Amino acid sequence: MSAPMTRGRVAIIGGGIIGLAIGWRLAQAGVAVEIFERGEAGRGASFAAAGMLAAGVESEPGEAALCALTRHGQALWPAFAAALEAASGIAVGLREEGTIEIALTRDDAARLRHSFDFQRRQGVALEWLNAAEARAREPQLGPQLAGAVFSPHDHQVDNRRVVIALRAAFLAAGGRLHERDEVALAVENDRAIGVRRGDGTLHEADRVVLAAGAWSAAVAGLPACARPAVRPIKGQMLALTMNPAAPLLRHVLWTPRVYLVPRGDGRLIIGATTEERGFDASLTAGGILSLLEGAWRAMPAIEELPIAETWVGFRPGSRDDAPLLGPSAVAGLVLATGHHRNGILLAPITAELITRHLIEGVIDPAMAPFLPDRFAAQPAAPAA
Numbered sequence: 001m002s003a004p005m006t007r008g009r010v011a012i013i014g015g016g017i018i019g020l021a022i023g024w025r026l027a028q029a030g031v032a033v034e035i036f037e038r039g040e041a042g043r044g045a046s047f048a049a050a051g052m053l054a055a056g057v058e059s060e061p062g063e064a065a066l067c068a069l070t071r072h073g074q075a076l077w078p079a080f081a082a083a084l085e086a087a088s089g090i091a092v093g094l095r096e097e098g099t100i101e102i103a104l105t106r107d108d109a110a111r112l113r114h115s116f117d118f119q120r121r122q123g124v125a126l127e128w129l130n131a132a133e134a135r136a137r138e139p140q141l142g143p144q145l146a147g148a149v150f151s152p153h154d155h156q157v158d159n160r161r162v163v164i165a166l167r168a169a170f171l172a173a174g175g176r177l178h179e180r181d182e183v184a185l186a187v188e189n190d191r192a193i194g195v196r197r198g199d200g201t202l203h204e205a206d207r208v209v210l211a212a213g214a215w216s217a218a219v220a221g222l223p224a225c226a227r228p229a230v231r232p233i234k235g236q237m238l239a240l241t242m243n244p245a246a247p248l249l250r251h252v253l254w255t256p257r258v259y260l261v262p263r264g265d266g267r268l269i270i271g272a273t274t275e276e277r278g279f280d281a282s283l284t285a286g287g288i289l290s291l292l293e294g295a296w297r298a299m300p301a302i303e304e305l306p307i308a309e310t311w312v313g314f315r316p317g318s319r320d321d322a323p324l325l326g327p328s329a330v331a332g333l334v335l336a337t338g339h340h341r342n343g344i345l346l347a348p349i350t351a352e353l354i355t356r357h358l359i360e361g362v363i364d365p366a367m368a369p370f371l372p373d374r375f376a377a378q379p380a381a382p383a384a
């Protein structure tokens with residue numbers, strides 16, 4: 001366990017939802033904290049995401065520790081959103097209709113029943129719906145429907161608004177943000193001493209937090225022993241435009257192939273592909289086709305909707321799909337990365353655990369399964 005730090009300066013590499021949330025909490029606690037972001041804060045994966053807070057329907061066998069963290073994180077969201085809105089004056093679009101997961105065929109229904117039984121055994125509150133009950137909640141569901149699950153606690157938030165609000169709250173709490181400043185880690189005598197800025201100057205800090213998302217392994221200056229096993233997992237997405245006064249859909253909807261997320265402003269987000277293609281940012285015909293086809297099979301009425309936007313994002317994937325949280329092999333360097341498909345959901349709990357670790361030197365039991373040294377015996381991932 002590293003020594004407690006009561007006064008000290010913290011430098012954060014990366015101004016996505018993770019870096020901003022940690023920075024905001026540290027600044028609120030009176031710590032001198034500066035965030036270095038090579039582009040515009042909040043424009044990485046945190047901008048690309050769908051904003052689902054899906055701890056329940058995302059629970060999978062073999063991920064018990066991660067499920068505990070995601071459910072803990074989910075429980076923090078309502079208070080986090082309220083505090084963020086109060087601090088920033090910006091509404092973050094937390095919607096609490098819950099999620100419906102549908103089966104289109106009998107095979108889908110058998111698979112859905114299997115995960116329903118598993119998730120219920122984990123204590124997730126879920127309700128099985130027959131086709132008529134599902135259609136009563138979402139009348140635009142198509143004719144092909146073999147069953148559904150309602151998950152009342154799997155909500156959504158407007159992740160783009162969240163990062164804008166976090167940026168404002170961080171600055172209002174006294175944090176300093178340096179945008180368009182790509183930094184390298186500065187290490188001396190095996191200890192992180194700060195960050196080397198784009199202009200070559202050294203910004204000294206007592207602790208450095210690495211929160212560079214999918215780019216975390218590629219940050220210059222990282223010794224091999226501390227380079228996180230994090231790689232980009234490409235996701236293509238698109239948004240359609242619904243009439244906000246008469247939206248086609250109100251719940252978050254999971255289908256066997258895609259998910260659909262209706263925003264309050266009428267945008268209907270459809271996502272997402274999962275591709276191992278490094279940082280290839282191209283949108284492909286096959287990717288967009290599979291999203292539209294998957295959504296259309298569930299809700300044929302989408303075919304009338306205009307396309308508003310298409311985009312690509314890079315999830316920070318780790319070897320076990322769980323985040324890397326806590327001290328690294330380099331003294332003074334703390335990792336907060338590898339959140340993969342759950343970084344929006346896990347932002348409040350990550351900020352709480354990392355802030356506590358930095359201020360009190362505590363490794364909370366909730367953080368212990370996610371310490372970066374769990375991969376120490378394995379060779380580091382190549383920097384992408």
Ligand SMILES: Cc1cc2nc3c(=O)[nH]c(=O)nc-3n(C[C@H](O)[C@H](O)[C@H](O)COP(=O)(O)OP(=O)(O)OC[C@H]3O[C@@H](n4cnc5c(N)ncnc54)[C@H](O)[C@@H]3O)c2cc1C
Nearest residue numbers: 014016018038044045046052183213235313342343344345
């Ligand atoms: C298509 C898609 C859909 C998703 N949907 C969901 C969802 O519904 N729910 C959910 O919980 N999660 C979702 N996610 C995952 C979530 O978006 C990520 O886990 C989360 O945004 C990671 O946040 P981050 O701050 O670590 O990374 P990012 O937001 O990518 O931020 C990292 C930042 O670090 C900066 N940076 C990198 N290198 C340097 C450097 N050397 N110096 C300075 N700055 C640097 C980058 O410019 C970037 O801004 C989705 C992701 C994708 C791609």
